[in-house]
Every structure is written in structure tokens, then in C-alpha cells.
Amino acid sequence: MGNVKAICKREIRSYFNSPIGYVCVAALLALYGYYYYLVMRMGSSSYISSVYGVMFSFSMMVIPIITMRSMSDDQKNKTDQALLTAPVGVTAIALGKFLASFFVFFVASTLGLLPAAVLNFFASPAWGEVMGNYLGTLLYGGAMVAIGVFISSLTISQIIAAIGTFAVSVFLMYIDMLTSSISNAALSKLVEWVSFNNRYNTFTQGMFSISAAVFFLSVMAVFVFLTARRLESRRWS
Amino acid sequence: MVEVKNLTKRYGASLALDQVSFTIEEGSIVGFLGPNGAGKSTTMNIITGYLSATSGQVAVSGKSTLDEPNEVKRLIGYLPEQPPLYLDMTVKEYLDFMYELKKVKLPRKQHLEEICRLVRIEEVYNRLIGNLSKGYKQRVGIAQALIGNPPVLILDEPTVGLDPKQIIEIRTLIKALGQNHTVILSSHILPEVQAVCERIIVINNGRLVADGATDTLAHDLSRDHRLVLRAEGPETDMLSAIVQMDHVLEATSLGEKEPGVFEISVEAEQDYDLRRDLFALLAEKNWPLLALKNSDLTLEDLFLQLTSSDESHAAGAEEGDEETAPLEEGLPEGPEEDEEEDSQPEGDAPQDGQE
Structure with missing residues (x-):
């Protein structure tokens, strides 16, 4: 697993050697601050959970930018030749890449707790809900990062990777609405089961759902695995 | 390994x-x-x-x-x-x-x-x-x-x-x-x-x-054993003298390369080293031998021959035997369009330092 660490470290460094890492984190924090200001100050409310609910949709827009270059860049610059001819398994490569992208998202989300910490001086925010939102965002976001990394492995174009991930992200966000329009009960059930939102919503109410956590972790595992398969399959093309 | x-x-x-x-x-x-x-x-x-x-x-x-x-x-x-x-x-x-x-x-x-x-x-x-x-x-x-x-x-x-x-x-x-x-x-x-x-x-x-x-x-890959020499003397006399030697199959003149100096390509029997005999003959006749070299295929010739013969299998025979005049400088024009920068003959090309 030393390989995972090496790859992850390099990727993180690369995020913060280029503006991408900073821009993603800064943009998210600026949006957090902006919305926090709108709701808290102008609304004179300490109901912070609503802030985090909206924050979450901002995160979903930034994730495609974080993950877009993850695998596609390697393919374009042929640096994948260094990775794939080193004594490293494809799973280690995929995992390292995923963890690095997730780390950027993690940094942004964690710094997003600052408004709540500030609020803590003046009022007592509902920490249960805040932490629930935080954990839910990390889990949901982690799943989206894994999907984004996988989509990035399908193309050498960062733009296509970003747009593809964004489309999937939006599709998943509104998948619940589909259920009402599907007449087939079994299909409707399936779509409902896939819904990321339903699971995420439990967290926003300040509850920790083990089954939801397991679901998101499984999605991450599945897409890291698929990314690894994708790397392997390129050898056979 | x-x-x-x-x-x-x-x-x-x-x-x-x-x-x-x-x-x-x-x-x-x-x-x-x-x-x-x-x-x-x-x-x-x-x-x-x-x-x-x-x-x-x-x-x-x-x-x-x-x-x-x-x-x-x-x-x-x-x-x-x-x-x-x-x-x-x-x-x-x-x-x-x-x-x-x-x-x-x-x-x-x-x-x-x-x-x-x-x-x-x-x-x-x-x-x-x-x-x-x-x-x-x-x-x-x-x-x-x-x-x-x-x-x-x-x-x-x-x-x-x-x-x-x-x-x-x-x-x-x-x-x-x-x-x-x-x-x-x-x-x-x-x-x-x-x-x-x-x-x-x-x-x-x-x-x-x-x-x-x-x-x-x-x-190994060249089929015959060919020598190319340069000697000073009358062209026709030299040619006929060489052709009459033992073990010689063919001798052709490649023209006058310097004033009074002719280049002659000599094909000998397989596995027979003709160089000493040639030297002796020319020395005896007082035709100074100025250059003598094996004209086995150079790597360039070999490469072109191998690759072009392979292509001509597919695309109908192109120029088949081009490598008779290897003392000429430069590469014989081959069919592939490899980068131009590679085609300088460099030091190993067959030249005998007359320029």
C-alpha cells in the first residue's frame, strides 16, 4: 500500500502546485461565506442547517472540476506509462487518485465548518445537524468523487470528464423526482433505492445512518474498482 | 534474460x-x-x-x-x-x-x-x-x-x-x-x-x-562477395586483367572518380578472399591501388533492402537491386518516408576520404 501513498501524495501536491486545488477550495469557501452571510446575517437566524443544505449543492458543482484531470491527464501526457510499468497494481493507482481528489474535497468541506465555529461564539448552532450535514456531505461527495474519477478515466479530455461528471451529478440529485413518474412499481422501487438524496437527507437531520454510510462507501468502492478495471482494459485495446 | x-x-x-x-x-x-x-x-x-x-x-x-x-x-x-x-x-x-x-x-x-x-x-x-x-x-x-x-x-x-x-x-x-x-x-x-x-x-x-x-x-545477408577498388591506370586494361584472374566472376567499372583513377567493382566467388590477389596483380602491373574495400551491404543498404523487399511483396516489386554502387555517397533513395534528419550517412558510411 506504500504505492497508494506515493500516488496520493503526488496527486495532492499536483493539485496544490497548480491553481486547481486552491481555486476549488477557495471558490467553495467563498460561496459558503456568501450564503452564510445572506442567511445568518440578513435573515438574523441561527438555523445553520439550511446553509449547509445549499452548500451541498455548491459542492456538487465543484467536484467535477476537482476530478476532471485525475485520470485523463495521465493518459494525455503519457505519464500513465510510468504508473503502469511500475510494480504497482491498477487498484492502487485508482485508489491513490481517488483519495487525492477526495482530500481536496475534504479540505474544502472541513473548512466549511468555520462559519458554524464562528457562530458558536454568539449562539449555539445545532451541532448535531451541522455535523450530520458535514458527514453526509463527505459521504455523498466521496461517492461523487469516485464517480468523477471513473468518468475521468474514460476520456483524455478534461472538459468531457467535467461535463460528464456534472451531468451525472445533476441526474442523481433529481433522481427522486423520477420515482413519481414511473408507473412500474419494481422500477420505481429501484430508482428510489439508487437515490443518493434520500440517504443523505437522514444525515441532514442530525442522524447517523449506518446503512446510508455503508451505501455511500460501497459506491466509492465500486467506482474505484471500475476505474481500476478501466485502467486494466486499456492494456487490451 | x-x-x-x-x-x-x-x-x-x-x-x-x-x-x-x-x-x-x-x-x-x-x-x-x-x-x-x-x-x-x-x-x-x-x-x-x-x-x-x-x-x-x-x-x-x-x-x-x-x-x-x-x-x-x-x-x-x-x-x-x-x-x-x-x-x-x-x-x-x-x-x-x-x-x-x-x-x-x-x-x-x-x-x-x-x-x-x-x-x-x-x-x-x-x-x-x-x-x-x-x-x-x-x-x-x-x-x-x-x-x-x-x-x-x-x-x-x-x-x-x-x-x-x-x-x-x-x-x-x-x-x-x-x-x-x-x-x-x-x-x-x-x-x-x-x-x-x-x-x-x-x-x-x-x-x-x-x-x-x-x-x-x-x-551474412549479402548474397555475393563484392569488392570495390580504386586504382590509377588505363580503364579497359585494368578491367580485362582483373576479369582474367582466378575466382573472379565479374568486374565492372564504376567510372573515373579522380583524374586517371577508376573505380572498379569486382565480384568474387563466394568465400574467396580476393584482396591479396588483386593487390599483387595491380602492383605487378604498376597500377597504384588507391582504395580497396568490401562492399558487403552496409546497415543502410540492409535496412532498405529488408524493408523495401518486404513492402514490394505487398505492393508489387519496386526497385529491387539498387545496391551495386555503394561507394557513392549518401543513401540510395528508399521507399520509406522516415524523418529527413536521419538520412545523413554519418561517419560509418562507405567513403574513402578522398574529398
Whole structure:
């Protein structure tokens, strides 16, 4: 697993050697601050959970930018030749890449707790809900990062990777609405089961759902695995 | 050390490699020769595990790439055609990363310093790779391949994009590395392969067309034994005297090259060394012998012959026997449209220093 660490470290460094890492984190924090200001100050409310609910949709827009270059860049610059001819398994490569992208998202989300910490001086925010939102965002976001990394492995174009991930992200966000329009009960059930939102919503109410956590972790595992398969399959093309 | 058996690779409908087999012994420097798109890079990519073969096996040190891919990868240092460099890292960061990636056990600082000294990149050690010149990038690529001191080095066109001085340096380096590594390098620059490699494998259109020691390959493959001489004297008398010698099959004049000096091509019987007889004859007649050389196929001729004959199989015979006048400078015009920059004859071309 030393390989995972090496790859992850390099990727993180690369995020913060280029503006991408900073821009993603800064943009998210600026949006957090902006919305926090709108709701808290102008609304004179300490109901912070609503802030985090909206924050979450901002995160979903930034994730495609974080993950877009993850695998596609390697393919374009042929640096994948260094990775794939080193004594490293494809799973280690995929995992390292995923963890690095997730780390950027993690940094942004964690710094997003600052408004709540500030609020803590003046009022007592509902920490249960805040932490629930935080954990839910990390889990949901982690799943989206894994999907984004996988989509990035399908193309050498960062733009296509970003747009593809964004489309999937939006599709998943509104998948619940589909259920009402599907007449087939079994299909409707399936779509409902896939819904990321339903699971995420439990967290926003300040509850920790083990089954939801397991679901998101499984999605991450599945897409890291698929990314690894994708790397392997390129050898056979 | 490296064993390749019946390697075949298909990209969709096109056949990139067709039943290629060869074995490379430990400690030798082998050159892969072939026009662009012949399958050199594909072969190398398969040996290093970047690509997988459609069929056939590769074994390094007796370990199969299919059964123990990571073990095999550990034994190979690979410089692909385009060095796999992260442009946003410094040389130091990059080499550190490759060191960790390859899980090398050697003492890190000492090992990396040694490599940097070897490929001469100490002075750019802390610079961003993206800002380096092509030559330095190429060296960083070679440095990367050397990390972990793998017994087998595979270098895909290692001198491409370097200036002449750097080319000589890299060749010297490769020769030095060949003393304790098995080196496979590809090139389409013939003098380079001739200068560095002990053995040559020629690939064309995905097939192995020749395989042999650099020095003997040309000799073995030429069908006849031809000498080209320059002597001062009357053209017709010289020709008739030579034709009347024992063991001579044919003598033709190639024209007057200097005032009163004629070039004559002599074809002798197979396996008969005519040089002493020729010298004796000309000395006896007082026709000063100014130059005498074997006109076995040069590597250039060989290469063109092998590759063009292969193509003419497919596309109907093109000019078949072009290599009768090898004392003329330059390459005979061949069918492939390889980069122009490669076509200077360089030092090994058959010339006898008269200009």
C-alpha cells in the first residue's frame, strides 16, 4: 500500500502546485461565506442547517472540476506509462487518485465548518445537524468523487470528464423526482433505492445512518474498482 | 534474460505484431530497428507490461509477464518514446516519486544522487521539469528508468531530440550501462544502433525480418562477395586483367572518380578472399591501388533492402537491386518516408576520404 501513498501524495501536491486545488477550495469557501452571510446575517437566524443544505449543492458543482484531470491527464501526457510499468497494481493507482481528489474535497468541506465555529461564539448552532450535514456531505461527495474519477478515466479530455461528471451529478440529485413518474412499481422501487438524496437527507437531520454510510462507501468502492478495471482494459485495446 | 515468444498484437483489425520471437541474453545491448510504425514501440510496451499481447508470451529472467507482472516490472527500467514526466514537478520531486512508486529499497539519497551524476542532471535537480529543454527531459526520463537499478533497461528512441553532443553522451552512457545491464533500445537511426549495439533485431510491418550480430548481419545477408577498388591506370586494361584472374566472376567499372583513377567493382566467388590477389596483380602491373574495400551491404543498404523487399511483396516489386554502387555517397533513395534528419550517412558510411 506504500504505492497508494506515493500516488496520493503526488496527486495532492499536483493539485496544490497548480491553481486547481486552491481555486476549488477557495471558490467553495467563498460561496459558503456568501450564503452564510445572506442567511445568518440578513435573515438574523441561527438555523445553520439550511446553509449547509445549499452548500451541498455548491459542492456538487465543484467536484467535477476537482476530478476532471485525475485520470485523463495521465493518459494525455503519457505519464500513465510510468504508473503502469511500475510494480504497482491498477487498484492502487485508482485508489491513490481517488483519495487525492477526495482530500481536496475534504479540505474544502472541513473548512466549511468555520462559519458554524464562528457562530458558536454568539449562539449555539445545532451541532448535531451541522455535523450530520458535514458527514453526509463527505459521504455523498466521496461517492461523487469516485464517480468523477471513473468518468475521468474514460476520456483524455478534461472538459468531457467535467461535463460528464456534472451531468451525472445533476441526474442523481433529481433522481427522486423520477420515482413519481414511473408507473412500474419494481422500477420505481429501484430508482428510489439508487437515490443518493434520500440517504443523505437522514444525515441532514442530525442522524447517523449506518446503512446510508455503508451505501455511500460501497459506491466509492465500486467506482474505484471500475476505474481500476478501466485502467486494466486499456492494456487490451 | 528477456524471452519473447510468438508475440502477436492486434489493434482492432490491424495487425501490429505478427508472431515475433527472440531471446536476449543477459548483459547484451540489443538494437531494435525498423521504420516508423513497424512495431518497435508496441513490442517494448508489451515487454514492459504497459500493453498486453493478443497472443504469445514474454518472460524476463524466467518470470512470465502474465503470471508475475509486478515481479517482471521490478526487473525492467523503461523509457517510453515520450518520457512519462510530470511537468508540474521538480526533477527532485519526480525522482523521489518514482523511487517510492517502484518501492526501491536502496538508500534513497545516495541512489538518486548517483543516478543524477550518471545522466548529468545535477544542475537542474531543483528545477521544474516543465521548464527543462528537451534534452534534459530525455535525461530525466532515463534517470527515471534507472531508479532501482533494474537489470533490464528498455529505451525507446533514447536520443531523439538531443543535440549531437548530447547524443554522443547518451550513447556513451548506454554503452557504459550495457556493461552491467541488459539493454534493449529502439531507433530508426542506423549509425546509432551500429555504434552502440552488439546485436540488431529488425522489425518491419510487425514482423521480425532480421536478427543477428551488428558486425556480421550485413555480411551474412549479402548474397555475393563484392569488392570495390580504386586504382590509377588505363580503364579497359585494368578491367580485362582483373576479369582474367582466378575466382573472379565479374568486374565492372564504376567510372573515373579522380583524374586517371577508376573505380572498379569486382565480384568474387563466394568465400574467396580476393584482396591479396588483386593487390599483387595491380602492383605487378604498376597500377597504384588507391582504395580497396568490401562492399558487403552496409546497415543502410540492409535496412532498405529488408524493408523495401518486404513492402514490394505487398505492393508489387519496386526497385529491387539498387545496391551495386555503394561507394557513392549518401543513401540510395528508399521507399520509406522516415524523418529527413536521419538520412545523413554519418561517419560509418562507405567513403574513402578522398574529398
